[in-house]
Amino acid sequence: MPLIPRATARLFAALAATLGLMAGAVAQPAARPAAAASEPEATAPTAAGQRIYERIRPQLLQVRTLLRTQDSQSSVGSGFLVDEAGHLVTNYHVVSQFALRPQQHRLVYATVDGRQGALQLLAFDVVHDLALLKAVDPAPLAGRGAVPLRPAELPLPRGARIFSMGNPLDVGFAVAEGSFNGPVERSFLDTLFFGGSLSAGMSGGPALDDAGRLVGVNVAARRDGEQVSFLVPAEPVRTLIARGRGATPITAPAWDEVARQLREHEARLVKAFLAQPWRNAGHPAYRIPVPQETWMRCWGRSSPAQSRGLQFERSDCEMDSRVFVSGPLLTGYITVRHEAYDGTRIGALRFAERHSASFGNEFVGPDDRLRTAAQCRERTVLPPPLPGAATAKVEPPLPLRAVVCLRGYKKLPGLHDLMVLVATIDGRTQGVQGRLDAFGVGAASAEALVRHYLAGFGRVATPAEAAR
Amino acid sequence: MSATVPRLALLEVIGRDGRVAQTLDVQRWPLTLGRSLGADVVLDDPFVAARHATLRPGDDGQLTLEVGDTVNGVREGRRVHARGSRVPVPAGGATWQIGGLTLRLRTPDEVLAPEQPLAPEPAAGPRTLLLVALALAVLALGNHWRSLDPGHEFMDWLPLVAGLPLVLGLWAGLWATVSKIFQHRFEFMPHLRLALPVALAVEALDTLLSPLAAALDWPLLWRLVTPAQIALLLWLLHRHLALVLPQARRAVATFVGAAALAGAAVAISANWRSVDRWSHPAYMSELPLPALQWRSPEPAEALAADIAPLAEQLARRVQEAQDEEPPDGGGED
Numbered sequence: 001m002p003l004i005p006r007a008t009a010r011l012f013a014a015l016a017a018t019l020g021l022m023a024g025a026v027a028q029p030a031a032r033p034a035a036a037a038s039e040p041e042a043t044a045p046t047a048a049g050q051r052i053y054e055r056i057r058p059q060l061l062q063v064r065t066l067l068r069t070q071d072s073q074s075s076v077g078s079g080f081l082v083d084e085a086g087h088l089v090t091n092y093h094v095v096s097q098f099a100l101r102p103q104q105h106r107l108v109y110a111t112v113d114g115r116q117g118a119l120q121l122l123a124f125d126v127v128h129d130l131a132l133l134k135a136v137d138p139a140p141l142a143g144r145g146a147v148p149l150r151p152a153e154l155p156l157p158r159g160a161r162i163f164s165m166g167n168p169l170d171v172g173f174a175v176a177e178g179s180f181n182g183p184v185e186r187s188f189l190d191t192l193f194f195g196g197s198l199s200a201g202m203s204g205g206p207a208l209d210d211a212g213r214l215v216g217v218n219v220a221a222r223r224d225g226e227q228v229s230f231l232v233p234a235e236p237v238r239t240l241i242a243r244g245r246g247a248t249p250i251t252a253p254a255w256d257e258v259a260r261q262l263r264e265h266e267a268r269l270v271k272a273f274l275a276q277p278w279r280n281a282g283h284p285a286y287r288i289p290v291p292q293e294t295w296m297r298c299w300g301r302s303s304p305a306q307s308r309g310l311q312f313e314r315s316d317c318e319m320d321s322r323v324f325v326s327g328p329l330l331t332g333y334i335t336v337r338h339e340a341y342d343g344t345r346i347g348a349l350r351f352a353e354r355h356s357a358s359f360g361n362e363f364v365g366p367d368d369r370l371r372t373a374a375q376c377r378e379r380t381v382l383p384p385p386l387p388g389a390a391t392a393k394v395e396p397p398l399p400l401r402a403v404v405c406l407r408g409y410k411k412l413p414g415l416h417d418l419m420v421l422v423a424t425i426d427g428r429t430q431g432v433q434g435r436l437d438a439f440g441v442g443a444a445s446a447e448a449l450v451r452h453y454l455a456g457f458g459r460v461a462t463p464a465e466a467a468r
Numbered sequence: 469m470s471a472t473v474p475r476l477a478l479l480e481v482i483g484r485d486g487r488v489a490q491t492l493d494v495q496r497w498p499l500t501l502g503r504s505l506g507a508d509v510v511l512d513d514p515f516v517a518a519r520h521a522t523l524r525p526g527d528d529g530q531l532t533l534e535v536g537d538t539v540n541g542v543r544e545g546r547r548v549h550a551r552g553s554r555v556p557v558p559a560g561g562a563t564w565q566i567g568g569l570t571l572r573l574r575t576p577d578e579v580l581a582p583e584q585p586l587a588p589e590p591a592a593g594p595r596t597l598l599l600v601a602l603a604l605a606v607l608a609l610g611n612h613w614r615s616l617d618p619g620h621e622f623m624d625w626l627p628l629v630a631g632l633p634l635v636l637g638l639w640a641g642l643w644a645t646v647s648k649i650f651q652h653r654f655e656f657m658p659h660l661r662l663a664l665p666v667a668l669a670v671e672a673l674d675t676l677l678s679p680l681a682a683a684l685d686w687p688l689l690w691r692l693v694t695p696a697q698i699a700l701l702l703w704l705l706h707r708h709l710a711l712v713l714p715q716a717r718r719a720v721a722t723f724v725g726a727a728a729l730a731g732a733a734v735a736i737s738a739n740w741r742s743v744d745r746w747s748h749p750a751y752m753s754e755l756p757l758p759a760l761q762w763r764s765p766e767p768a769e770a771l772a773a774d775i776a777p778l779a780e781q782l783a784r785r786v787q788e789a790q791d792e793e794p795p796d797g798g799g800e801d
Contacts, residue, residue, distance in 0.1 A: 075600075124652045161504055194681040220766050234469035277530045289577065308617050308618055308619045309618075310617075326612075346617060346618055347618075347620060349614055350614050350615075350617075350618075352755070352757055353615065354754050356682075356753060356754050357753075359753050359755055360749075360753020360754070361753075364750045364751075366743050367580060367741070367742055367743060367744060372744065372785045372786060373742065373744045373745070373784055374743075375750075375773065375781060375782060376750045376751045377778060378687060379685075379766055379770055379771050379774075380685050380763060380765045380766065381757070381765050381767065381768040381770060381771050382765045382767060382768060383768045384767070384768055384769075399761065399765040400765075401755055401756070402766075402768070402771050403751040404771055404775060404778070405750060405751070405752075405772055406775070406778050406779060406782055407782070408779075408783065408785060409786070410786050410789040410790065410793075411788075413786055413790075414783075416782065421751070423755055425756050425758065426758055427758065443775055443776060443779035446775050446779070447772050447775040447776065448772075450771055450772045450775060451768070451772040453768070454768040454771065454772070455768065
């Protein structure tokens with residue numbers, strides 16, 4: 001397909017994860033000791049931020065991943081205490097280097113008043129990007145109180161002020177005030193839309209309502225917009241705390257646990273995906289599978305008006321929710337694309353050349369540190385007729401050239417990237433090429449997706465054929 | 469040379485390019501070789517002594533080389549005959565290195581090597597060559613036309629119309645220059661005659677074999693197109709070299725064959741490293757033409773059923789990768 005370059009304005013791209021920041025350690029000057037965990041009182045809105053910060057200060061932490069052999073930090077984020085026993089919550093991506101290479105890294109916290117101490121990783125939720133940690137020596141953190149979680153049965157109205165805390169860019173602890181905008185639309189994973197600014201280093205910090213209760217955990221921000229940031233809701237935090245409190249600290253690379261969680265995620269995702277019927281692209285000659293936009297976003301594009309060559313229309317559907325595993329590995333999502341070509345202006349011979357060139361111009365991936373090279377199987381196939389005898393009669397068969405490729409995850413056995421490439425081969429001057437990518441799926445899911453995707457293709461009967 | 473005096477031997481001075489630069493009829497023995505004017509054969513070379521050597525038959529009639537008062541001696545093959553040595557000359561003659569010169573003595577007893585065949589005259593006459601050139605032009609123009617959009621600029625043809633003759637001309641010219649160095653002949657047409665059909669075959673392989681492979685649903689055939697084109701080009705290289713160095717045909721064949729084997733081994737192992745396959749493309753990109761689909765399609769289920777064995781194959785690869793991994797579980801960063 002990339003006869004045409006990839007969508008230039010990829011507005012839907014890249015949830016820029018707020019990770020990885022190198023800076024000198026910051027020790028905040030000691031401030032008032034922690035004693036002010038009292039009931040919230042109603043004060044003027046302008047003072048709310050100040051009041052909440054004063055309340056949360058003792059429970060607010062910076063979480064640093066350091067190299068084991070020296071004090072250089074390889075990533076910094078924020079965190080907050082969730083109980084009196086020294087348990088704290090941050091993002092998985094803040095501690096992913098430790099989780100995957102604990103021999104090379106160690107974790108430390110720093111409080112607002114400058115205390116520091118070693119941390120251990122108890123549990124994580126890679127899908128929701130959360131981690132539960134505990135101070136090796138809980139004594140310095142005792143008596144500081146804990147951030148309460150806002151009850152699930154108490155929904156926050158859209159537009160409510162919320163306060164996000166953290167240590168942006170390792171500059172110093174800060175309060176970012178913004179509005180609560182409800183759940184992110186068309187997201188497979190529950191994510192909250194925070195109308196405020198989040199910067200790198202604030203990842204893992206708490207976002208609180210005006211009573212100082214946890215609404216969500218800072219996780220990411222879009223770099224192509226203004227004040228479009230995201231929070232992990234409180235519910236998965238609650239689940240993680242319940243599951244991870246009292247767990248044995250993680251000391252060995254946690255790839256197996258990451259794989260287990262990703263397998264659960266992909267099974268849920270693929271099951272939900274398969275349950276949705278395809279939408280039709282509205283092509284006059286072909287039935288082309290386009291996913292529902294329940295939790296995907298589709299962008300369309302067509303050839304420039306002045307183009308004298310091959311005419312095309314393109315659709316790009318992607319999921320926003322992606323699972324961060326490590327710097328180079330984002331996974332757990334599906335994309336579906338197609339391009340419909342019209343070659344009547346260039347004729348059959350030229351069309352055949354463009355169609356093949358476009359089909360050959362697909363990236364499937366070489367061997368790298370995390371994934372094997374893609375291996376493919378190719379066939380000329382007939383997709384099954386649409387269910388329902390009446391439809392099967394009027395829809396003539398459509399031969400397709402189809403390729404399936406898998407890339408295996410070297411560290412996450414049983415998970416793969418699936419690519420399905422499809423091209424119609426019946427048209428002299430028109431054709432369709434489609435591509436489905438599923439990142440981080442098991443073999444059974446891959447098989448089901450191949451079946452599902454191929455079944456989405458068909459030929460629309462011409463009036464003459466339909467009349468027969 | 470006078471008919472009355474019999475030729476006892478022939479002394480040849482051989483130039484740097486291996487060709488005979490000068491011949492001398494030997495009509496009497498002894499024969500003295502040296503830089504001084506008193507020598508029978510004056511060798512004008514600073515590394516030759518005034519009286520460097522003398523050829524003289526002994527009492528038994530055996531011709532002997534006597535090395536004179538020289539620092540450098542006389543080199544025969546890998547041996548050096550030092551000052552004062554007397555060496556019998558083999559019956560068939562001998563080749564010596566004297567100073568910077570190579571001298572060959574041929575005697576009536578020498579066994580002549582059989583006559584070398586000339587490079588065979590090409591069977592294709594000028595008319596065939598013209599036809600080949602025409603076919604190449606039609607094929608290249610056709611392929612170029614196909615790659616252009618309707619309403620293209622006239623200048624879009626320039627790279628092909630000017631480029632193809634230029635490249636072929638330069639190619640043949642370059643080889644002709646090499647011929648001039650080794651053979652003292654500027655063999656432009658013979659080299660062009662070699663290159664034209666190969667260029668046609670390379671272009672035709674791509675134009676015809678790829679659609680054929682797609683029509684037959686035979687990806688292996690498609691994967692072989694590029695290696696076949698490379699093999700053709702190597703064969704062309706061999707033919708050019710054989711034309712330039714006809715006396716070293718066997719060496720040229722060995723060299724090109726070895727280079728081809730080494731190149732193939734490097735390419736395959738590089739592919740194996742990066743994509744775990746001998747051939748780089750992941751799948752056949754050529755789509756069959758609507759009118760040329762000679763294999764009936766399979767049910768879509770067949771492709772879904774390919775996933776399980778594919779996953780098994782990858783699981784083995786993943787296992788290998790994990791076995792190679794250092795035990796600290798490294799990985800990301």
